Amino acid sequence: MLANLKKPSIWLPLLSLVIVFGGWEIVGRSINPLLFAPPSVVAAQFSELVTSGELAEAAQITMKALFLGYALAVLAGIPFGIVMGAWDRFGDILQPYLYAIFATPRVVVVPLIVVWFGIGFEARLFLVFFWSAIAISVNTAQGVRHARPDLVEVAHSFQASRLQMARHVLIPGAIPFVVAGLRIGAERAIVGVIIGEMFLQIVGLGGVIASGSSELLPAKMLCAVAVIAVMGTIIVTALDMLERRFQSWKGA
Amino acid sequence: MKKRTKSDIRRDQLIGLAVFLAAWEITAQIMGNKLVLPAISQIFAALWDLISSGELILALGESIWLLIVGLTISTIIGFILGALVARSRTAYWMLNPYFSALFATPTIALVPLVLVWFGFGFPGRVIVVVLAAVVPIMFSVASGLRDDPKDLVDVARSFGVKGELALLYRVRVRAALPVLLAGLRLAAGRAVVGMAVAETYLRLGGIGGLIKAYGSMFQTDYVFAAILPLSLLGITIVSIIGRIERKLHWT
Numbered sequence: 207m208l209a210n211l212k213k214p215s216i217w218l219p220l221l222s223l224v225i226v227f228g229g230w231e232i233v234g235r236s237i238n239p240l241l242f243a244p245p246s247v248v249a250a251q252f253s254e255l256v257t258s259g260e261l262a263e264a265a266q267i268t269m270k271a272l273f274l275g276y277a278l279a280v281l282a283g284i285p286f287g288i289v290m291g292a293w294d295r296f297g298d299i300l301q302p303y304l305y306a307i308f309a310t311p312r313v314v315v316v317p318l319i320v321v322w323f324g325i326g327f328e329a330r331l332f333l334v335f336f337w338s339a340i341a342i343s344v345n346t347a348q349g350v351r352h353a354r355p356d357l358v359e360v361a362h363s364f365q366a367s368r369l370q371m372a373r374h375v376l377i378p379g380a381i382p383f384v385v386a387g388l389r390i391g392a393e394r395a396i397v398g399v400i401i402g403e404m405f406l407q408i409v410g411l412g413g414v415i416a417s418g419s420s421e422l423l424p425a426k427m428l429c430a431v432a433v434i435a436v437m438g439t440i441i442v443t444a445l446d447m448l449e450r451r452f453q454s455w456k457g458a
Numbered sequence: 459m460k461k462r463t464k465s466d467i468r469r470d471q472l473i474g475l476a477v478f479l480a481a482w483e484i485t486a487q488i489m490g491n492k493l494v495l496p497a498i499s500q501i502f503a504a505l506w507d508l509i510s511s512g513e514l515i516l517a518l519g520e521s522i523w524l525l526i527v528g529l530t531i532s533t534i535i536g537f538i539l540g541a542l543v544a545r546s547r548t549a550y551w552m553l554n555p556y557f558s559a560l561f562a563t564p565t566i567a568l569v570p571l572v573l574v575w576f577g578f579g580f581p582g583r584v585i586v587v588v589l590a591a592v593v594p595i596m597f598s599v600a601s602g603l604r605d606d607p608k609d610l611v612d613v614a615r616s617f618g619v620k621g622e623l624a625l626l627y628r629v630r631v632r633a634a635l636p637v638l639l640a641g642l643r644l645a646a647g648r649a650v651v652g653m654a655v656a657e658t659y660l661r662l663g664g665i666g667g668l669i670k671a672y673g674s675m676f677q678t679d680y681v682f683a684a685i686l687p688l689s690l691l692g693i694t695i696v697s698i699i700g701r702i703e704r705k706l707h708w709t
Contacts, residue, residue, distance in 0.1 A: 218552050298462075299471055311692070313654050317681045416570065
């Protein structure tokens with residue numbers, strides 16, 4: 207019976223979709239179609255947003271800040287993580303601050319970002335960049351430090367040179383950690399870009415949500431939420447698959 | 459290669475902290491711009507002011523209450539759904555897609571919707587916290603209860619424990635406790651973020667509201683002073699759960 211549990215089924219999700227969306231449609235229509243936005247209203251709103259080009263334009267603005275900020279985070283985070291991992295004293299001293307910043311909800315840092323970077327593109331870029339760079343560098347540092355001792359020993363006994371050691375043991379050993387950092391960093395970056403668009407400059411997909419909120423149009427908000435969720439799922443799933451691909455390199 | 463001991467690291471970190479605070483203080487004094495970078499001394503003065511006026515205690519109390527209510531509800535809902543999904547294939551395939559989608563959506567994007575649908579009284583804020591925290595609890599309950607502790611169940615049966623519910627409580631839940639706590643730890647971290655988001659979005663109550671209010675008055679020293687206890691709150695909750703987790707690790 208339990209082996210059965212994981213067996214995929216197409217009918218059950220479809221059935222539940224029909225139940226949930228049907229129920230939502232009926233309840234939403236009977237109470238207040240504008241406020242409770244049944245699926246038909248959301249679909250109509252979606253096609254309107256697509257044909258007017260508003261959604262494409264917003265997605266483009268969001269992507270630009272997201273990809274630029276994330277690319278900068280990767281470029282800065284990996285080298286910084288390598289330095290932190292290789293020079294353990296520096297890493298140990300820095301670690302608590304990075305963890306503290308990472309643990310602080312970003313919405314409360316928004317007032318500080320306004321004071322430091324204003325509310326324009328740079329401020330949004332910083333929200334994307336900084337937290338995802340922390341995730342990437344902390345994980346990279348962990349990877350550099352956790353070279354598998356058994357492999358290091360084997361390499362030593364075969365008198366591997368420093369370069370060979372780095373090429374064949376240290377770098378492959380660090381890659382799974384780096385990839386994990388890339389995934390966590392991407393999750394952070396996606397939330398960061400939305401925070402920036404809702405709290406700093408009302409643009410992009412986050413801006414669509416914010417304007418939908420002030421116009422009291424839940425359908426509009428739901429469209430933007432759906433696009434964000436799909437976009438995020440695609441990015442994170444891709445990195446997740448990459449992470450799994452390298453999982454076996456991690457050793458026991 | 460010499461291995462660095464724990465006390466070595468602790469000493470380095472203390473020196474690092476001293477250097478960091480001193481550098482901050484000196485930089486801030488030279489810049490003399492309280493708006494951009496308040497000095498450490500000014501931040502602590504602001505913190506003291508917030509504490510002695512009772513503002514901080516009140517806000518923290520409100521936030522912690524929100525967290526407790528939100529996490530309790532998340533745990534109950536997450537537990538029921540997780541148990542369902544773990545024990546029934548039908549429930550798994552009917553419910554899982556929604557929760558995967560909820561997990562992938564940034565909580566912040568849902569806040570305006572909650573605002574429109576539920577208002578921003580206390581119930582609305584609780585719903586935001588629950589939306590943030592319920593999925594990790596549900597996933598961990600599901601994965602904890604799915605691994606069937608077959609030998610334990612057999613032993614319990616032969617000692618006369620009867621019925622699926624009794625087995626669930628007396629064997630399966632206890633066997634799954636470490637996994638459940640890991641989920642709770644993840645959920646607590648997300649709940650703190652949800653709390654901050656809910657409180658900040660409309661500048662309503664709690665520590666998030668406090669930060670937002672001082673932020674819009676451009677009193678950066680007070681903003682720093684209020685962020686500090688919020689970060690500590692999050693770190694403390696997560697590390698307490700982590701500590702219980704390590705103590706309970708029976709496998």
